[in-house]
Amino acid sequence: MSDKKARRRDWLRNLNNRNRTGGRAIDGLTPLEVTRRGWLAGAGALAIAGCHPAARADLRFWATSYEGDYSPHLTAAFERATGLSVDVQSVPSTAAHEKMLTAFAGGALPDVFMVPSGWVREFWSIGAIAPVPSPALIADTVPTALALARVDGRDVAVPWAIAPQVQYYRRDLLAAAGYAGPPDDWEAWRAMGRTLKRRRPDDYVFLMLLNWPDTLVSMLWQSGARLLREDDTRGNFSQPAAEAAFAFYKSLFDEGLAPRALSTEVQDPLAALAAGYFAIWPSWPTLLLDLRRRAAELPRERWGVARLAGPTGPSVASMVSASLCVSATTPRPREAWALVRHLTSRSSEVKFQQMIGNLPARASAWNALSLDPQVLAPFAAQLAAPGLAPPVIEWERIQIEIQYAAERVVRGLQTIRQALAGLDARADQLLAKRRELVQAGQIA
Numbered sequence: 001m002s003d004k005k006a007r008r009r010d011w012l013r014n015l016n017n018r019n020r021t022g023g024r025a026i027d028g029l030t031p032l033e034v035t036r037r038g039w040l041a042g043a044g045a046l047a048i049a050g051c052h053p054a055a056r057a058d059l060r061f062w063a064t065s066y067e068g069d070y071s072p073h074l075t076a077a078f079e080r081a082t083g084l085s086v087d088v089q090s091v092p093s094t095a096a097h098e099k100m101l102t103a104f105a106g107g108a109l110p111d112v113f114m115v116p117s118g119w120v121r122e123f124w125s126i127g128a129i130a131p132v133p134s135p136a137l138i139a140d141t142v143p144t145a146l147a148l149a150r151v152d153g154r155d156v157a158v159p160w161a162i163a164p165q166v167q168y169y170r171r172d173l174l175a176a177a178g179y180a181g182p183p184d185d186w187e188a189w190r191a192m193g194r195t196l197k198r199r200r201p202d203d204y205v206f207l208m209l210l211n212w213p214d215t216l217v218s219m220l221w222q223s224g225a226r227l228l229r230e231d232d233t234r235g236n237f238s239q240p241a242a243e244a245a246f247a248f249y250k251s252l253f254d255e256g257l258a259p260r261a262l263s264t265e266v267q268d269p270l271a272a273l274a275a276g277y278f279a280i281w282p283s284w285p286t287l288l289l290d291l292r293r294r295a296a297e298l299p300r301e302r303w304g305v306a307r308l309a310g311p312t313g314p315s316v317a318s319m320v321s322a323s324l325c326v327s328a329t330t331p332r333p334r335e336a337w338a339l340v341r342h343l344t345s346r347s348s349e350v351k352f353q354q355m356i357g358n359l360p361a362r363a364s365a366w367n368a369l370s371l372d373p374q375v376l377a378p379f380a381a382q383l384a385a386p387g388l389a390p391p392v393i394e395w396e397r398i399q400i401e402i403q404y405a406a407e408r409v410v411r412g413l414q415t416i417r418q419a420l421a422g423l424d425a426r427a428d429q430l431l432a433k434r435r436e437l438v439q440a441g442q443i444a
Contacts, residue, residue, distance in 0.1 A: 030310060035135060045245065057087030059332065061341055062100070064093040066286065066356035067114055067322060069159070071120035071343075073410075075356060076341040079165050084335055097396075104128045109327040111336040117148035117321040122393035124156045129325040130333065130368075131156050144386045145361040148321040149393075157323035159361035161352065163284045164382035165218055165318040168291075170279040182280060182306050186248055189309035195255040196279055203279040206258040207269060208249075210410060213403040215282045215308075218317040219245040220402075221387035222310040227398075228390045228427065233435035235398075235427025237420040244311075246416045253410045260410055274298040282308060284320075285379060288371070289357030300372075307378045315388035321361065394430045401426045411438045 063071050063416075068090025075086040089110070091099055097119065102125065103109045115123060123129050132138060132155040142382045145159035169182050177196050183189045190233060193205040208215045220227060225241035228234065237244075252258045259266070259278075259415040267270060270290050274297040275282055280329065291298060324343060328334045344347060349360035350368045359379055360366060405419040414422070428435075437443045 020289055021145055021185055031209055037440065039395070051100055058084040059112065059335055060087045060089070061112045061339065062089050062091050062096075062110045064096045065327040066289075066290040066358070067352075070352065070355045074343055074348050074352065081342075082335075082338065084339075086339065100128075107329065111327065111330040111332060112324055112326055112339050114322055114324055117323060118389060118396045118399075119392060120149055120157050120227045120323060120325070121151050121356035122396075123325060125393060127328055129156055130328045130330075130338060132158060132338060134335075137337065137344070140346075140362050140365050142361055142366050142383060143318045144319065144383050145321045145323075147386075147388065149320075149323045157325045159321055159323050160344050161322045161349070161356075162361050162383070163322075163388065164321050164379055165214055165282060165284060165380060167282045167306050167308050168273070168287060169281075169304050169306060170273065170276065170302060173276060173279040181304060182309060184307075184313045184352045186309055186311050190248070190252065190255075190257070192253065193280070194255065196258055197255070197414050200276070203276060204257060204259050205280055206252055207266065207272070207278045207281045208258050209261060209263045209266065209269075210407045211262045211264075211403060213399065213406050214318045216245065216249045216406050217399065217402065218248055218282070218308055221316040221318070221436050223310075228392070228431070230435075230436050232390045232392050233431050233438050235424035235431070237427070238417070239420075242420055243416055246406070246419065250409055250416065270294060271297065273303075283358045286357040288375065289355075291392070295433065305375050305378045306383055312380075314385070316385045317382055319382070319386040319388070322358070323361075355373070392431070392434060394427075395435060398423075398427050398428050401430075 029341065060076065061071065062068070068088070071088045071090070076090055078084070079086055086108075100109065100113060100115070101291060102121070104123075109128060120129075135155075137153055137158050138149075141159050142162060145162045146155075148162075149155065149157040149159045167182060171181075173196065174192070177192070177199055179192055179195075182190055196205045197203075218241055222242040223245040225237075225239060225245060227236055227242065229236040253260055269281065270287075274294075289302075291303065308317045310316075324340045326333060326340060330336045344362065346360075346362050346365045346368065349362050349365040352358065353360055353365070353369060360369075366376075366380070389399070401423055403422050405414070408414040409416055409419045435444070
C-alpha cells in the first residue's frame, strides 16, 4: 500500500472511530460540551492571572489569536516614534471574554484592547469602553466594518480587520469532475458533492466542523430566516426558512459528503485538503496566510476561492470583524487613541494582512494588497452582502446554542423541529432581561 493510501486509511479510520462514539454522553455531557467546559475552567485562572497592570509600561494592549501574537511587529514602530512603551499581551481567544470582563470588574482593563464585533455592544453597555473621539479615526473605513463597530448609531470602536466567510476549493479535483468552480446554488452545490463522492468514495467533499457553526449560520441568513422576534426579545427559530437551512445542512452529513467531526478530530485541515480528503472548505481570510506558507503542499494553481452557494445563488454570509477599543478608565486616553490610530493606519493594516491573513478594515488598504485579484474578488463581493447578527449582546450565547443544536441534529439525537423548538426556548431564557428592559421602555 502506498504511503498516501495508508495515511488516508488511518485518517478515515480515526475519524470513523470517533464518530461511532461522538453522540454518546460522557458523565452527562457530549464531547463538545466536555471540551468547551474544559476551556472555560481554565479561563477563570487566566483572567485572574492577567488582571495585574504590567510594570513600567506606558500603555497596555490586549489582543487575541494571530492579532495578539503579531501585534509587537506593529507596536515597535509606534514605540520608536513616540518614545512610549507598549506592553502587548496575546490572550487566548477561548479565555478572552471572561478575562476582559473580570478585568473590567477589577478595574484592571488595559488601555487598548481588541474585541470581536459581537462583543462591542456588550462592552459599551457596561461602560467599559470610551466613544471614538474623532471622525478621523474611522474615516476611510469599509462600511460593513463600520456598522459592526457602532451601537445605536454611535461609533464606539475602531474597526481593525474584517473577515467575510467564503469557500476554498480544490480546483483540480473539481475540474476532474467537470466543474470549473463550485456551483452558486444549494441544490447544484450538493449535486456537485455527490458527483465528487462517487468519484472518490473513500473521501469527503465538504469540511464543516461541528463546533464551528459559521457555515450553518450563513445558511440561516441565506434562507431569509429572521431568528429573533418581538424587538429581538424572543427566539424565532421555529419557522420554515430556518427548518430548510437546517435540513440542507444536515443532508450533507447524512449523505456522507461531510464528516461528523469536531476541530479536535481534524488536527491539520490544510494537510487534509492538500491530500484530497475533502475538496471544499468554507472558511475565513486567515486561511490565505496558511496557504501561502504551505504552498509546497498545496500549490496556488490547485486551489481557488469563491463566494458561498445560497438557496438560489450567492447572497449574505457570516462576517466577523475585529475592532479596537479604548478603556473608559484609561489614565492616558490621548496616548491610547494615538496607539489605535497607528494600529489601524493604512500601512499597519497592509502589513498585518501580510502577516496574519485577515483583510483590512480601511478601504484604501485594499488597493495596496499584494493578493491575486481572483482571490481577493470573492471577499470584496461578499463585503457588499454581510450577514449581520441581531444587535443584542446575548447573540454570542445564542450562537453557541445553535452550535449545540446543530451537533445534536447531525448526530441524530434530535429532530430538526425539536432542535428549533429548543432554540426558541433557550433564546427566550437568554433574552429575559432584555425583554424586561424593552417592556419597561428602558431600551429600544
